[in-house]
Amino acid sequence: MKKSFLKKDYGIIRSFDLKNKTVKFLYFILLSGALLAVFIAIFPIIWTILSGFKDLKEFVNEPKIFPKSYHIGKFIETWKILNFGKFYINSFIVILGSIFFAVISNGLLGYTLSKIRPKGYKLINFLLLWSLMIPTTTSIVPLFINIVKIGLQGSFIPLWLSAGANAFFAILYKNFFDSIPQSIIEAARIDGCTEWSIFFKIVFPLSFPINTVITIFTITNAWSDFLLPYLLLNNTGKETVMVRLFQFRNSVATDVDIIRAVTFSIIPPIILFAFFQRYMMEGITKGGIKG
Amino acid sequence: MRNKYRKNIAGWLVMLPSIILFTFFLWEPLIASVIMSFYSAKGIRLEKFVGFQNYSEVIQHPDFKAAFSNTFAYTFWSIVIGFLVPIILAIIINEIIHFKGFFRLSIYLPNVIPGLAVAIMWLYIYKAGKTGLLNIILGNLGIAPQAWLTKSHLVIPLIVLFMTWRSAGATTLIYLAGLQGIDPELYEAASIDGAGLWARLRYITLPQIYNLARTLLILQIIFVFQVLYEPLVLTNGGPNNASTTLMLLVYKYAFEKFDYPKATSISVMIALILMMLTTLYNKIIKENEM
Numbered sequence: 414m415k416k417s418f419l420k421k422d423y424g425i426i427r428s429f430d431l432k433n434k435t436v437k438f439l440y441f442i443l444l445s446g447a448l449l450a451v452f453i454a455i456f457p458i459i460w461t462i463l464s465g466f467k468d469l470k471e472f473v474n475e476p477k478i479f480p481k482s483y484h485i486g487k488f489i490e491t492w493k494i495l496n497f498g499k500f501y502i503n504s505f506i507v508i509l510g511s512i513f514f515a516v517i518s519n520g521l522l523g524y525t526l527s528k529i530r531p532k533g534y535k536l537i538n539f540l541l542l543w544s545l546m547i548p549t550t551t552s553i554v555p556l557f558i559n560i561v562k563i564g565l566q567g568s569f570i571p572l573w574l575s576a577g578a579n580a581f582f583a584i585l586y587k588n589f590f591d592s593i594p595q596s597i598i599e600a601a602r603i604d605g606c607t608e609w610s611i612f613f614k615i616v617f618p619l620s621f622p623i624n625t626v627i628t629i630f631t632i633t634n635a636w637s638d639f640l641l642p643y644l645l646l647n648n649t650g651k652e653t654v655m656v657r658l659f660q661f662r663n664s665v666a667t668d669v670d671i672i673r674a675v676t677f678s679i680i681p682p683i684i685l686f687a688f689f690q691r692y693m694m695e696g697i698t699k700g701g702i703k704g
Numbered sequence: 705m706r707n708k709y710r711k712n713i714a715g716w717l718v719m720l721p722s723i724i725l726f727t728f729f730l731w732e733p734l735i736a737s738v739i740m741s742f743y744s745a746k747g748i749r750l751e752k753f754v755g756f757q758n759y760s761e762v763i764q765h766p767d768f769k770a771a772f773s774n775t776f777a778y779t780f781w782s783i784v785i786g787f788l789v790p791i792i793l794a795i796i797i798n799e800i801i802h803f804k805g806f807f808r809l810s811i812y813l814p815n816v817i818p819g820l821a822v823a824i825m826w827l828y829i830y831k832a833g834k835t836g837l838l839n840i841i842l843g844n845l846g847i848a849p850q851a852w853l854t855k856s857h858l859v860i861p862l863i864v865l866f867m868t869w870r871s872a873g874a875t876t877l878i879y880l881a882g883l884q885g886i887d888p889e890l891y892e893a894a895s896i897d898g899a900g901l902w903a904r905l906r907y908i909t910l911p912q913i914y915n916l917a918r919t920l921l922i923l924q925i926i927f928v929f930q931v932l933y934e935p936l937v938l939t940n941g942g943p944n945n946a947s948t949t950l951m952l953l954v955y956k957y958a959f960e961k962f963d964y965p966k967a968t969s970i971s972v973m974i975a976l977i978l979m980m981l982t983t984l985y986n987k988i989i990k991e992n993e994m
Contacts, residue, residue: 531715637818
């Protein structure tokens with residue numbers, strides 16, 4: 414018996430329990446249960462990617478999990494047919510603008526609520542907490558009408574700006590700024606700094622961790638969002654990747670093209686996850702309890 | 705005194721742009737929803753005040769009854785399928801010493817995939833005919849291919865199943881954090897007193913995560929009330945309204961029939977239900993803190 418196997422000083426089962434044969438057996442059942450869960454979690458994704466290697470006949474007729482051949486050329490062909498590069502570029506444009514507004518607008522709001530606290534700030538605080546709970550989808554209709562009224566339909570601008578109005582982000586910023594000592598801010602005020610320059614010159618450079626978290630959340634949100642982008646950008650040539658996926662509902666496309674397009678749409682988030690898994694998973698457990 | 709006055713002005717000036725954005729994107733639309741639901745309209749232009757007429761017409765429509773009772777079916781199934789799975793997974797992973805990081809990572813993976821992409825993936829998994837993934841797997845066991853999404857009694861559980869597939873990983877991580885917060889000495893003391901594994905689970909682990917589970921249950925119900933794109937993509941609410949939801953009705957009234965007042969009247973009802981659930985949620989959070 415290896416030593417590492419024996420050391421377990423947390424949870425229900427302890428090292429000394431594992432000396433017992435029944436418990437050891439139970440442990441292996443748990444281990445296989447976890448392996449099964451991993452299989453269930455990953456297999457549909459792998460199947461989707463593998464199916465992209467099939468040709469249409471194979472995909473529609475043959476009940477096989479693995480494709481006959483692995484030619485990456487099929488993916489390239491679909492990429493060209495659907496002109497997917499354009500949708501990637503559009504998604505990137507949406508993401509870049511969204512990051513800018515998500516960081517600046519929610520950051521400034523969080524800063525004000527945490528460090529300036531002007532008269533009436535509690536009301537804003539209260540409104541933010543409530544907005545956290547009422548999902549934006551319930552007011553999608555009047556929002557859409559608002560945007561049409563000011564003539565910004567068919568533009569990226571409303572999508573960028575909407576990232577700047579995220580109650581969850583504003584609260585995350587406020588909580589982060591609460592941990593910055595007020596004395597630093599006061600010192601800067603005495604030196605005659607304006608609130609604006611305090612935020613950009615002193616607070617902002619200290620905010621790298623929270624800015625990273627907000628940026629990652631914004632990228633995932635902007636990449637996955639489709640309802641508002643669909644309503645605003647459908648048939649304008651500015652469709653994002655998700656809007657293009659949603660269009661498959663009404664457009665003619667072969668099954669294999671659709672499933673390859675799904676693969677195109679899931680690869681960037683998986684790459685992002687590979688690089689930033691720690692941030693993404695911590696974000697969930699720390700502040701991520703959200704409707 | 706003057707200083708204070710300047711602080712207030714400066715503060716409001718700094719957050720003014722953000723407040724404008726929040727008003728435009730969140731707060732005004734919410735109020736506009738309520739107002740619009742009491743009016744008749746031509747396109748986006750309000751015509752005249754009609755009281756509760758939109759509400760009563762919407763409620764009397766058979767689609768509403770289907771959507772309303774389906775919402776309860778979604779909630780029921782999401783509790784049956786989706787509530788226990790993360791708890792069990794978290795307990796298992798917490799007990800395991802080997803490959804812990806790998807388990808956490810791979811269980812979380814479905815969560816990073818965009819919801820719409822997940823829905824389309826599962827459309828092919830549930831595909832009728834012998835080449836859908838589910839039918840391929842069952843075919844190997846000798847079961848004939850089924851047209852899964854056309855079975856009205858199965859369609860909601862099937863949709864909940866893939867919603868669980870996507871979200872269980874994140875919930876599992878939250879429970880794991882809760883399990884890791886349990887004082888190890890509790891287990892130590894219990895085992896010295898001769899408590900077996902089952903007793904430790906029953907009298908230490910479960911009571912310790914009870915509050916967390918209660919909180920997450922409410923959040924889950926709030927989440928289920930907003931189900932929209934899953935049935936929209938997989939079944940469009942069918943077969944025969946068997947999987948339609950309140951949010952899907954909003955979508956159809958607004959963007960297929962362009963009847964905005966009726967759409968907003970359903971939104972308002974959803975928002976009211978969510979507000980009640982939120983109040984309950986906040987009450988529970990407060991109780992937990994005490």
